[in-house]
Amino acid sequence: MKLYNLKQHQQQVSFGQAVRQGLGRNQGLFFPAELPQFSDIDALLEMDFVTRSSKILSAFIGDELSEETVSQMVDSAFQFPAPINKVKDGVYALELFHGPTLAFKDFGGRFMAQSLAAVTADSETDITILTATSGDTGAAVAHAFYGMDNIKVVILYPKGKISPLQEKMFCTLGNNITTVAVNGTFDDCQALVKQAFDDAKLREDIGLNSANSINISRLMAQICYYFEAVAQLPKAEREQLVISVPSGNFGNLTAGLLAKSLGLPVKRFIAATNVNDTVPRYLKTGDWAPKATVATISNAMDVSQPNNWPRIEELCQLKGWGLNQLGYGAVDDQQTAVTLKQMYADGYLCEPHGAIAYNVLEQQLAADEIGLFLCTAHPAKFKDVVDDILATDIELPVPLAKHNAMPLLSLESNNDFTAIKDILYSVQPTK
Numbered sequence: 001m002k003l004y005n006l007k008q009h010q011q012q013v014s015f016g017q018a019v020r021q022g023l024g025r026n027q028g029l030f031f032p033a034e035l036p037q038f039s040d041i042d043a044l045l046e047m048d049f050v051t052r053s054s055k056i057l058s059a060f061i062g063d064e065l066s067e068e069t070v071s072q073m074v075d076s077a078f079q080f081p082a083p084i085n086k087v088k089d090g091v092y093a094l095e096l097f098h099g100p101t102l103a104f105k106d107f108g109g110r111f112m113a114q115s116l117a118a119v120t121a122d123s124e125t126d127i128t129i130l131t132a133t134s135g136d137t138g139a140a141v142a143h144a145f146y147g148m149d150n151i152k153v154v155i156l157y158p159k160g161k162i163s164p165l166q167e168k169m170f171c172t173l174g175n176n177i178t179t180v181a182v183n184g185t186f187d188d189c190q191a192l193v194k195q196a197f198d199d200a201k202l203r204e205d206i207g208l209n210s211a212n213s214i215n216i217s218r219l220m221a222q223i224c225y226y227f228e229a230v231a232q233l234p235k236a237e238r239e240q241l242v243i244s245v246p247s248g249n250f251g252n253l254t255a256g257l258l259a260k261s262l263g264l265p266v267k268r269f270i271a272a273t274n275v276n277d278t279v280p281r282y283l284k285t286g287d288w289a290p291k292a293t294v295a296t297i298s299n300a301m302d303v304s305q306p307n308n309w310p311r312i313e314e315l316c317q318l319k320g321w322g323l324n325q326l327g328y329g330a331v332d333d334q335q336t337a338v339t340l341k342q343m344y345a346d347g348y349l350c351e352p353h354g355a356i357a358y359n360v361l362e363q364q365l366a367a368d369e370i371g372l373f374l375c376t377a378h379p380a381k382f383k384d385v386v387d388d389i390l391a392t393d394i395e396l397p398v399p400l401a402k403h404n405a406m407p408l409l410s411l412e413s414n415n416d417f418t419a420i421k422d423i424l425y426s427v428q429p430t431k
């Protein structure tokens with residue numbers, strides 16, 4: 001598969017290069033030069049999750065990795081289901097939180113780890129993964145790479161702005177995983193990561209690699225669960241499907257639109273955000289005007305400069321899909337809480353991110369349409385908020401309970417590139 005840099009179309013790379021580099025020159029995102037198409041979607045939907053996902057991913061990367069390798073990668077990465085759960089007539093939750101860190105980022109994180117291991121299998125140099133997280137990416141990346149030889153992981157997160165449980169989930173591992181609490185916002189953390197990638201010497205010295213939602217391998221993995229969702233729907237409900245995606249950096253929505261470009265029948269996507277609503281305002285007014293990031297109870301979506309957006313624009317342009325075909329909506333904390341309560345009263349325990357997607361879907365779903373909303377995290381991951389709103393005491397699933405009992409190992413840093421650079425060099429083996 002060839003990919004091009006969205007900021008410099010003449011820079012073309014292979015899948016292997018795109019996975020290793022993360023970003024192209026000028027911090028440009030990579031985008032596939034050719035999009036595969038599946039003519040017999042029904043046959044694809046008949047297959048089991050792993051077989052189908054291997055087929056889909058091989059259509060992208062089969063020229064670089066054998067079908068057998070891809071199938072082994074998928075098998076190791078997707079060791080947990082992505083079930084749909086009927087919430088009411090014609091409305092389904094797609095539960096993406098049954099992986100080891102109880103969030104959808106397990107799919108992308110684990111496939112990314114497999115991809116990086118596969119494309120660097122013959123290389124001599126160590127690799128350093130540097131990523132910024134607003135919550136769940138960190139856990140997924142840390143767990144996906146934990147204990148892998150020759151791969152160091154450094155994760156930046158905004159100090160005090162992620163839930164204590166989220167923090168416990170990835171800041172307790174040690175070994176090849178280093179976590180840094182930065183005195184700043186998530187956008188500051190992302191800016192530090194970008195600065196590191198701009199530093200050619202640093203990049204070279206430590207084999208810098210990014211593993212957040214900008215890495216193309218993550219998005220490709222995420223395409224697969226959209227197919228899995230549709231495969232589980234009754235056949236009569238597969239047309240007229242509207243999918244609502246709770247969005248922060250917009251990787252998940254990009255993957256959904258890619259799934260549609262491969263032939264998955266989706267009538268419409270909805271971009272659902274919290275009050276960090278740069279995209280909904282843009283879709284409404286045509287004006288790209290990010291504001292300062294605001295902290296919310298759906299903190300994994302507290303992003304005001306979503307870095308995957310250029311890919312969505314590119315894809316829509318290539319496919320001739322007007323941006324006006326995208327549904328959108330922003331939900332504040334108060335409405336999120338109201339929705340969470342309603343859902344609970346109707347028999348479904350959710351958490352703020354899923355509730356936002358449900359809220360916007362409910363407002364915009366026509367009577368003849370079938371709705372699907374993505375549940376991106378297990379409710380227990382946001383236990384404090386959920387218990388507080390619902391007056392519950394939800395139980396911690398085993399992986400959370402285990403990490404919750406372990407001490408935090410994070411370093412602390414100011415929002416200062418020099419300090420981060422020192423940390424990056426310090427985690428390298430002394431040669």
Ligand SMILES: *Cc1c(COP(=O)(O)O)cnc(C)c1O
Binds near residue numbers: 103105247
């Ligand atoms: C990361 C995350 C999101 C946002 O996903 P994007 O792909 O960045 O839009 C939504 N919900 C949860 C729980 C997340 O961790």
